[in-house]
Amino acid sequence: MAGRVLIADATPTNRIVLRVRLLAACYDISQAASAADVMARVAKGGIDVIILASDLPDRPVTALCAALRRSGSAGEPRILVLQNRADPAARLALLGSGADDVMVKPVDDAVLLARMRNLMRARDSERELRLRDGTDRALGLAEAAAPFERPAEIAVLANAGETRLEALCAPLRARPLYRLSNRDPRDVLRDENPSSEVYVVSETVLGGQALSLLAELRARPASRHAGILYIARADQSQGAAAALDLGASDILMEPVDPREFALRLDKQIASERIRQRLRASVRAGLKAALTDPLTGLYNRRYALPHIERMAERAAREDRPFAVMIADLDRFKRINDRHGHQEGDRVLARAAERLSGSLRSADLIARLGGEEFLIAMPDTDAQRAMQAARRLCAAVRTSPDETVPVTISLGVAMGDGSSTVEGILEQSDAALYAAKKGGRNRAMLYDDRMVLSRIASPVRQAQLPLFAAGGT
């Protein structure tokens, strides 16, 4: 839980002073006296933030920053450089080589600690979306960040007619991959579908409103994960500290060098895009858990709870619903005669034709093998049988095709009192009757059909639903 901080400074006193100042935050602190020490310690892993003196005996600090960026995984460890005196050129070089921030001594304690928290948080929010190494890679989470492939949307919060930020913004408006626009803060908060990836909040421009706007942005679903670049007034170091703790992604102090502004924006855009990608991959991963890769249909893990819900709604609304099991006829023979590849193609085509013949409210899932499940809400027996015959005709190929395909369907009607198990058993019995009656047809379950507990193998080999609980 304690963050791991590496203090790198050739002068022991400097290291001790800094260590004492960080005491309140209870970090686990280690020390380095040279760039070589830093590289060695970082190679062992576990360092979250490095605080670097602006010069080290054995290597320029810009080169060290660049080496650290090349060696570590994206953005780890975070790097904070402390300059003895303001040196704007060195500052830009450091930020450009991968330092996350450069501060000039003396640094206010509150700002230093708030910045440390900000760096720790930034690291964790990404790390949390990632899983362990292998899983990452398999889910496509570990790919290197792409360069900007589409314009970056940046909202500069400013009331109409505001010009004080023009010196910073004008050069960026000319860049092709930047869409930088001044936006009225109230419009931003009211915007239902904001597309901004980074917000710029300036204390000079917004005055007392700045911090509360920042807090509002962080409380809104659409902007809570966006990058927020906060420009603090030089005489307001408490404002900078507060902004960081309220969730600013990065801060700049007035007066701001336009090149630094551009650098920091680039960085915010890049991180925001990584987070977007991670969130998309998590969603894709979850979706993959519920779909069948061959046909793209839902799988049984999705389908069974769906039918349960359909039964609940049927009970509430007192409307019937229909469930069908469809099974390709003599599929094994297709596999044997024409090979698995052709078999897969037949399955995919059948899936496509079945789904193309259903309403959007209907569900179709692949239960496994050559078996499909279809569920139709708000449907009576007559309409269900019409649909089943339509499905049967949709899949059927002309008999003189090289690979003739037909399908059989078993249909069962559900109402508020149906259980998922019961209705699947009934559809299965009806499917058995359809197969027995000569295949290539649909049968509706009736009470004379025999319910067999030894249903088809696919339905037996139940996928376990996820167990919830535990952490």
Next chain:
Amino acid sequence: MAGRVLIADATPTNRIVLRVRLLAACYDISQAASAADVMARVAKGGIDVIILASDLPDRPVTALCAALRRSGSAGEPRILVLQNRADPAARLALLGSGADDVMVKPVDDAVLLARMRNLMRARDSERELRLRDGTDRALGLAEAAAPFERPAEIAVLANAGETRLEALCAPLRARPLYRLSNRDPRDVLRDENPSSEVYVVSETVLGGQALSLLAELRARPASRHAGILYIARADQSQGAAAALDLGASDILMEPVDPREFALRLDKQIASERIRQRLRASVRAGLKAALTDPLTGLYNRRYALPHIERMAERAAREDRPFAVMIADLDRFKRINDRHGHQEGDRVLARAAERLSGSLRSADLIARLGGEEFLIAMPDTDAQRAMQAARRLCAAVRTSPDETVPVTISLGVAMGDGSSTVEGILEQSDAALYAAKKGGRNRAMLYDDRMVLSRIASPVRQAQLPLFAAGGT
């Protein structure tokens, strides 16, 4: 993006005054004059927070709160009640019926707005973990919250010997499902594996440290999602507002009624457990995307990038690695003669025996059908063939069993220059040779074997890896 707030008060002036006070936050505000209005508006959906007057003409507000809780999904909408004067008994009743907070007029603007942000954020952080209705259910995310099934771990931050919180804590220590302990704040920050689910931070006890401790807790990975209950001093409404914006989950103002303390803690524990469950389910969903449900082994989506990584490491360390494809012999015959259920059992058993015979650094995955993939890092040809023969023997049943099972393996050696595709083709050619040579054996690839692009059907039907990018 604008939060939707419903103001419910029978007196129009009160509604207007409140509406004006909320202006700065640009919420989308609607109004209700009675409990019936509230229920009707909420039924239409979309309301995030309701601000209720403490009395309405047509229904006691406690009853309204309870009705809202029964009708909505967990914790939505959030409810804030404004009392005209302090009424501790009514306050407890309201909190007990589902109000999220009760404030006594006049309410400080900063505290009101900060509390609104807190309620909006709490709602979103849960909503974000959920997916759309059906997916939720299928992944087990939508289950009702279980009552405390294990003791709740609560850390009260206080220096040793602190007794001022005893009046609040003592009654709870007696409860069987509470584990409430005073903890030194520094120990908590240093704790590597904290088990606390809720932290109690009191301004009276911690003084000026309280807010920065709160900020530190929110910056640490282990506590950033935990519940934090902040006890503010009555004379410090700015402290309360700051605490909420720094991420306190809930606040209490001194003097605190022990019953209210218990109520709020219960609520924090319940929400923390819901969040734990949601996070666990998301992880389970991601895991499911990478495993084969029948055998529990990894699937090809996991396996292929894993081999790629193995090849990269082999290149770095200049060490060979081995890849094998194992295929159950005459599996179709087993299915035909003994049924799919028996076939599935044979597959699961073979999977178990194969994994039981491998080292922990080795990978085994099910490619699909009756095909398995095995990858062994840091392994030369001799040791690979030993392992392959061991695997062959592990799966083989005695020939007089009812369902005799054997397996054939094709082995290929990889080095730094191998491509995943190439090495799979080679293992496949070796597997073909093993089958041709009489099955129930392992063969090592050599150059005289014919590489066929028409590899086994399973390897052809490539699962697409997830595409990253997009949102």
